[in-house]
Amino acid sequence: MRRTPRVRLRSSHSQNMSSETNAPSSADVVVIGSGIIGSLVAHKLARQGASVLILESGPRVTREQIVAGFRNSPRKNDFMSPYPFSSWSPHPVYKPTKNDYIVQNGPYPYEPEYIRIVGGTTWHWAAQAWRILPNDLRLKTLYGVGRDWPMSYEELEPFYYEAEVKMGVSGAPDNGSPRSKPFPMQPVTESYLEQRFRERLAPAGIAVVTNTTARNSRTYDGRPACCGNNNCMPICPIDAQYHGGLAADAAEAAGVKLIPNAVVYRIEHDASGKIAAVHYYTPEKASHRVTAKTFVLAANGIESPRLLLMSASDKFRNGLANSSGTVGQNLMDHPSNGLTFDAEDEVWAGRGPMSPSSIQLMRDGAFRSEHAAFRVDISNSSQVLAVTQDLIAKGVYGPELGKQLRERAAHQVSLKNVLEILPDRRNRLYLSDKKDALGLPRPAVEYRMSDYVEKGMQASKAFYIKVAGLMGGTNLRHSPDGVYSNNQHITGTLSMGHDASDSVCDAWGRTHDHENLFLASTGVMPTAATVNSTLTGAALALRTAEQILKEAR
Template sequence: MDKPVDAEVIIIGSGVMGGLIATRLAKAGKSVIIVEAGPRVKRQEIVERFRDSPFKMSLTNMKLQGVGSPYPDLPHVPSTYGDYIQHVGPVKYATRYLRVVGGTTWHFGSALWRMVPNDFRLNSLYGRGRDWPFGYEELEPWYGEAEDELGVSGVDGQDESGQGGVAWPPRSRPFPMPGLPPSYLFTRLSAMLSKGGYHPVLEPNGRATRPWKKRPACAGNNNCNPVCPIAAKYDGSMHIDEALEHGARLLDNAVVVSIEADDRGKITGIRYKKPDGSEHRLTAHHFVLAAYGIESPKLLLNSTSPRYPGGIANSSDQVGRNLMGHTGISMNLMMKEDVWPGQGPTELLVYLNHRDGDFRRDFPSYKIKVRNTVPTADYAASLIQQGVLGTALDKALHRLSARSLNFAIDFETLPLAENRVLPSKTKSDALGIPLPEIYYSVTDYWHAGKTQGLKDFARFAQLLNADVLKIDTQYQDRQHIMGTTIMGDDPANSVVNRHCQSHDHPNLFIAGTSVMPSASCMNPTLTGAALSLRLADYLLNRVRV
C-alpha cells in the first residue's frame, strides 16, 4: 500500500502552464499543490509602482525592464532584471522573466500564435534542427482549447503565412473573440508597405475585445508591458485563481531546491525553502515541473545524488541543453508624415513574408513586427538635456511622438547542444541556491537570416519614404525561452517523451516551452499552453492520477 502523500499532484511553478494544468486537475477533483518561488502581487500595486517610477520606457529598452521594473526584487527570488543570470557565452542571452504567482505573462506582449505544420518537420523538410515526435494535426485541437482558456482574440480567415492567400494554418474552430481593430498607424503602414508585396497580418493575442470571463474589453492603455492596468490582457494568475476556487492549494514564497528520486526512478518528493531559510518537504504521487525554461533545468541539474550524479531526468545529458530564443535586430525610422504610434496594444501588426519556405535550408524563418510604443519621457529628457524648452519642446515632442517608428525582427534559432543552462559553481542567491549560468551563441545560419532581414529593413524605409535613424544588430533577446528539456521519442537524445513525461522518471512531467524541439519564429506561449492542456488530459485519462 502506498504511503500517505501531501497531494496527488505537485506542480512546481505558477505561470500559465502550471495554472492551466492545476485548473484542469482541480476541476476533475484531484488534490493539487502549486509551489511558487515568488510572492503574490497585486495589480494595483504594480500599476502604481509603474506610474510612480522615474524610469519609464526607454529607446533601448522598450519593455520597461532593468531598474524600472515594477515587480519585486527579493533576496529569495532575485529579479532577473539585475545580475541574477550569469552570462558566459559569446552572445548575451538577456532574457527577463518574472518569479511571481502568475509568472511572466504578467508582463508579456500577449501575442498568442500557433505554429504552422512545417514548423514541426524542420529537419525532414529543410535539413535543419529537429523534428517533433508528432505533427501539427496532433496539437491542433489543443491549440483551440488553449485559445479558449486564454481568451484569444484574432482575425478569422486570415492567412498567417504572410502570403496574402487562403486562411492558414488549418483551424477546427474560430477564435473565441474577434480581433482588435487596426489603428490609423497600422492602416497607413499597411497601405504603404503593400506596394512592396508585404501583406499585413494582425497578431492573435490575449486581449479581450469584449467582456470575457472576468476580464473587461481592452481599452488601449498601451502599457501591456509591464502590466495591463484593467486586466483585459490574460495573465497566469487568472488560472491560479480558478484552480484555487476548485480546491487546489498554493504555496507561494516557497523556493524548490531539489527533487528526490528512489533507486527505481520514482520521484518521491521535493524540498523547498522559505525566505527565512527553513527547509520543508512535500510528497505526491505525480509531479509536474512548470518553472519555465531556465529555472526548470537549473532545478533538475541541481538535484544531484549518488544515484543521480548528473541530476534528475538527465540520463541523456540533454537537460539544460538546446536553449533557443528569438534573437533579433531592430530599426528606428523617422517618417515624413504623422502616423501616431501608441494607440492600442504594444504589438499587433506583423509581416511574415519569410515565415516558411525552402529558404529555411539556407536561413531561418523570421517575423517583422511594428513596435507600437511611444517613449515620450525619453524624448523629453533628451530634448531638455539639449536645451530645447518651451514652444520648441512642444513642437519637437509632437514630431517625435507622431513620426518615430521602431521595427523589430524575431529570427528562428536552432536547438544547439552547446547552448545551455547550468547551475553556477561560484555564485548563489540569498538561500544558497546556485544562480543560473547561460552559454549562448548563434551560427552562420542566424547571420544569413540577419542579411535577409536587413534587406527587408532597407525596403521598408524606401516604401515608407522614411529616414533610417538607427539599425541595431546586437543580438536582441525577445524573452522567448525554449528547448532546455527537449522532447523526443529517443531517450538517448531527449529529456521527455511525446507526452511531456520524463524518460527517466515515469511520475515526473515537464510542462511549457522548454520541451519544444523547434522554435519557429513565433511567440511560443500558445504552443506551450496547448502542450500543457494535452499533458493534463494525459494525466487524467491515461495515467489516471
Template sequence: MAQQTTSADVVIVGSGIVGSLMAEKLALSGLSVMILEGGPRIDRNQVVARFRHETNKSDFMAPYPYNDWAPEPRKDNGYFQQEGPVPYSASYIRGVGGTSWHWAGMAWRYLPNDFQLQSKYGVGRDWPFSYDDLEPFYYEAEVKMGVSGPLNNGSPRTKPFPMEPVTPSWAHQRVRDRLAPLGFEVTTNTSARNSRNYDGRPACCGNNNCMPVCPIDAQYHGGISAQAAERAGAKIITEAVVYKIEHGADDKIQAVHYYTPNKESHRVTGKIFVLAANAIETPKLMLMSTSDKFANGIGNSNDMVGRNLCDHPRTKVSFDVDEEIWPGRGPVSEYSIQSERDGDWRGEEAAFRIDFSNSNPVAGVTSKLISQGVYGKDLIAGIRQQSSVTLGLKNIVEQLSDPNNRVMLGDRRDSLGIPNPKFYFSVDDYTRRGNARARRVFQEIAEGLGGTNIKFMDENKFSLANHITGTLGMGNNRATTVCNGEGRSHDHENLFLAGTGVLPTVATVNSTLTAVAVGLRTAEFIMEDLA
C-alpha cells in the first residue's frame, strides 16, 4: 500500500553538499525542509575499512556501496551512453552527502573576470550577477566548510580565511623554492581542510588519501553538511529515487514522486522545490518529467535543459625531478600555479590553472617495476628511488559553453525502469589551444626541476576533471538559459535549481565552492518568497 502524501515548506531533491547546506540554512530560518536522497546513508568507518582492503587504490568509487536502484557511473558498468566524439566520463556518488565524499577538498573562488567572459573577452557567457554580488556568500560557504588558503590568489576578499593553510610538505617547499627564480609563483591551494581543530573536527594529519575518503574528517564533505541539515531540523528520506516532477495548471510545481528500491511510489508536496541532485541527474530528471504542456520536460520549454555541458578537459605530464622530493606526504592536491588563469589572450585560447599532484606514487611505481620483471632487492631499491622523484602536473583548463554538448536520456534503463544518461561531448579549438600552451609551460617547469623521463599526455586525448557544469545554466536570456540569477526556473516560479549545473561557465578551478556559494544565495530568495 502506498504511503500517505507527505509535505514540507521546501522539498530538496539531493542531499549533496549544496542541497544539504541550503537545507540547513532554510531550516534554521524556521522553514520545514525535506530532503529526498536516492541513495543510502554512508558510514565513513565502513568506507575507510573497504578502502584499506581494496586492491585497486586508484578506483575512488570502489569503497562506496553500489545500488542497482540508484545506479551511478562505475568503471565499465555501462551506465553512461556515448554519442561522441569525445567520451564523457565522470564519477559521482548517490548517497547521503553526495560526491564530495571523495573529492580532493579544493575550494577555489572564481576570479572577477570569470563572471564577464563574454563582455570582456568576446567568448563564452556572462553571469547574471557579478563577483561582488557573490562574495559574501563565498565567505559564508568558506566558514561552513572550513576553508583555508593564501590571500594573494587573485580573488578579492573582504574578510580573511577562517583558518591558516595546512603546513606545506617537503615536495611543496622544494618545488616552490626552485621555481621561484624562474618566475613561477607556486602557491598553496585553497581547500576545505582543517589546519587546526575546527568545527569539532581534527586537523589534517597527512594521510594522503583525501581521495577517496579522509579517514578522520579533517577534510570537509557533504556527509558533514547532511548532518548539519538534520541538526537544524531538516528531514532526510533516503533510498527515495525521484522519478517525476508534477506541475499544476498555473505551471507551479505541485509535487515530486519517488520510488523506493522495491518500486513503491510516494508523492511529496511542498511550497518550494529545489533540484540539487547533480549536473547530470538533475537534467535527467527534468527531461523525464514530461506533460502535455511541457512535452520536452519540466523547465525545458526552450530545449536548453542538459545543454552546454562543460568540464575541464585537461592534459597532463609526469617526469622525474633531479632530487628526492618525496611526494605523497600531506594532502593529495596541495599546491599550484595561478598565473595562467586570466589575461588578454583569453579571447583566443583557454585559461588554466596548473596543479601539482601530491598523490603517493608507490603503487604505480611498484606495478610498473613488476611488469618490467624487477623483483627482490632490486624491486625495493627501485620503488624507493622512483617514488621519491616522480612528479605529476595537470592543468585545470577552461571550456567554452556549447549547446551541442549535452546530457540526454539514454535508451537503457535501470532496475526501476528509469533511463540512464546519454552524452554528446566535444572539445573545441579554444580549449585545445589552451592545452597546447599548458604543455609548453609544463616543459619549462620540468626543465627548471632538472626533469628527465618526461612523459606528456597524448594531445588528442583528455582527462576530464569531474567538474560538471553548465547543464542548468543561469542567465537573463530566457531563450538560452534554464534559470535566472536567483536559480529560479524560467518556466516554474516555485522551482529552484542548485548545484554545479547552474554555473554558466566552468572557469579554471574546481566548481564545488562556487556552487555552494550560489546555493546559499539562492536560499535567500527562497526565504524571501516564504517570508
C-alpha cells in the first residue's frame, strides 16, 4: 500500500518547553480556540506531521460533569446552566440574571449564547449539519442583495464531505444541496411527531425533510446510535451526537498539544507585519509568549474579532487584519420567531431528538430580491415543562392539573423560522470601555433588524398559518411581532472576499494583511444563508488547513 507522505512544516523547536508552565512555547502551527472548527483544523494538520499547539481560554470539562450539571440544574430550559463559568474566560450569561459580558448598544439587543470551554459551543448545539445551497454563494449576482462568496459551491463541496465524515453526519438524499457522495449514515429514525406532520402536509405539496445532523443513526467512530433522549440541547448524554469536545480529544490523540485556561490577549507581529507570536494569560494573569510559523485564529465570530482589535499596534492602529475597517462589522445571526398551537392529532412532542425535521420550501427563490429566505423547523422538544408552568401560573392544581397537562402536552407543538439576514456594516462588534476580570475590554455590539428581515417574517407568518391549518391547529399563539431570538450562528464579522478593501481574509481564510495568519471560524462567511453555520464553518476550515499543507509541501 502506498503511504501518504507526512509533511513536516518545522520541528526543530517543537519540544522547547517553558520551565514555568511545562507547556510548549513554540510549535509549527498555533491554533487559538479548541472548538469544533479549531480542533478539526489542528487534527488535520497534525495528521500530516505538523507540530500543533491549541490555546484554549476556558477550562476542560467532561460529558459526565455536564450531564450531572444538567440533572441538578433547576433551570431545564436554560441551555447554559450546566456549563462552567470562569471569571478569566467569561462568556455571556442571561439567566437567571444577565451578566452583561457583551455590552449592548442597540438599537436591537443581540444576545448570543456561546461557551468558552475546551470543545466550545457545540457541546450544546442541536447538531444540525446542513450544507448551504449553491445559490447562497451568489446572492449579489442572482438577486442583487448581500454579497457573493469568493468561491463556488463546487470548490467547497469536497470539504463538506470531509467534514461530514469526521463529524458523522446522517441525512436524507433529498436534503436540497448537491453532493458527490452519499451521507456517511442514513437519517436517525423518524419521531412520531415527524411522521404525523409528514402525513398531514404531504397532500398539500409541503415536504417535511428529516434534518441533516451530526448524530449517529448507527454505531459510528466508536460512539453509539441515538437512543431518543430529548435533551440534545444542552447535552447528549451518550455522545451519539458529535461535538467539539470529541474533536478536541481526537486532535490530542493525533499529537496536538492543548493548553486550557490560556487566554490569548495579544497577537504580536514583526516589522514586516508577519505574525511572530501570541501572548496569553493564565487565570492568575501570568503572561506567556508562544511562537510559531503559522497561526490560525479559530475562536468564534465574537471572540476572534475582539482579539484582532485588542492586538492593535503602532503599525496597525485599528487592530490586526483590519486595513479594510471591516473586522467586527457585518455581524449576522439567524433571527427567529415562532408559532405555538394545538394540533388536532396527539403528536406527543418529546419522544426522540429535539429538532428532527424541517420544511425547506422557502430557502431559495426570486423572492430573495425582496425579502429574507427562511427555513421552518418543527420542534420536537417536550412540552411538559412549558405546559406545567403555564397551568400553574393560571392557578390550576390537583387532579385538574394532571388532566390538562396530559391533554395539552399531547397536542401542543411549535414551529420556528430561521431567517436570512443580510450583511450590514452598521451591525458590528467593537471593544467597549468595560473590562473583564483580567482587565481585557469586553465586546460591545450594535445590531438592528432590516425591512428585508421584517418582510421575510411576514411571509413566514403566513406560512405558519397554512401549516397549522393542515395540522388542524387551534389556539394559535404567535411570538410578538418584531421580537426575535437568535440562534448562535455568528457570521460575517471576519468576512472573506477577493477585495482587500472590503473583506478581512481571502478565499483560503488567509488575512489580507498578514501572510501567516489564517482565520477558521463561521465569522468568515460573507452571508448567513438559512441554515446552521457549523458544518459550513468546518468545511471552510478544512479547506484552509489543506491550503496550509499545500504551501508547506
